[in-house]
Amino acid sequence: MTDRNRAELRDIAADFLAREALLLDERRFRDWYALLDDQLDYLVPMRIAMRDYADEFPQGAYRISDSKAHINIRINRLESDHAWAEVPPSRTLRVVGSLLVEPGERADEIAVISAMILYRQRGHDDVGDVIPVRRHDVLRITDEGVKLLKRKALITETVLHTPNLGVFL
Template sequence: MAGNANGAVSAETQRAVEQFLYRQAEVLDERRWDDWLPLFTDDGLYWMPVSEDQDHGEGVPNIFYEDAFLMDMRIKRISHPRAHSQRPPNRMSHVVSNVVIDAEDPETGDIVARSRFHVSEYRNDEMRHFAGKYRHELARTDGGYRIRLQRVDLVNVEGPWEYVLQYWL
């Protein structure tokens, strides 16, 4: 993608991308599942690789590698009345920051943005903490930005997991 590698995007673009990231985090924090899939393009992917060195997710192990069908399956599962691990449900609180726009396509307005996150998750009297970085490839559409690819690199990606992740960070 051609673009302004020096981050010389307009203040409006910077602000619009940041607002998009914050609103995506809010969808997770508020468990607004009806609003999750529309954040992605029809062929959009949510990807959490097993290592920072990984440059693709196809045909290799991943922590998350989900298209619309799999994300929909996950939503259907956690919304099912007998999803036992949702008794009680978990809650998350995201802080997203350090938003850097790596590229803006001058013709399409598509964006590549990096950011950092800290997520606190509460479930069953326990808090867990997750930290890492996002890389968003965003398509600019008439309805605003939509995610083509969200890459999530956890800082402790190879560490042992206390329990599992029931949905996306």
């Protein structure tokens, strides 16, 4: 891979995250799955209210800890009649911004920190859920395109006000 400047890295990351959000909002899960690296590490740590920010994420405590194979199982369930948490399916809108982009540890990686607001509404619910998330991603540039290698999604809330996490962050 050739050296890229910060502006190029930012453009690559912004385009990837915007396309990813659209695919997920349109429930095109198989198209999104194609954007995942085979070595995917997808984490949603538990958060507890503590005085010091560094203590808010107990080591080894996760709401979700998935590999690409686990994500495939989740998508298979969403495509079946057995995804009870998603009946009726969620209608979502993901707004991604506040991108901070750095070269990754390897020449083919981009480290990205972003903020995401996920709006989720189901059925005829009067009020939808708003799930604020800070994401720490590593994107890998491959011959097949950009792939999501790692994601750590830090939900802002310590107590979830959404009934479940049947959606992808």
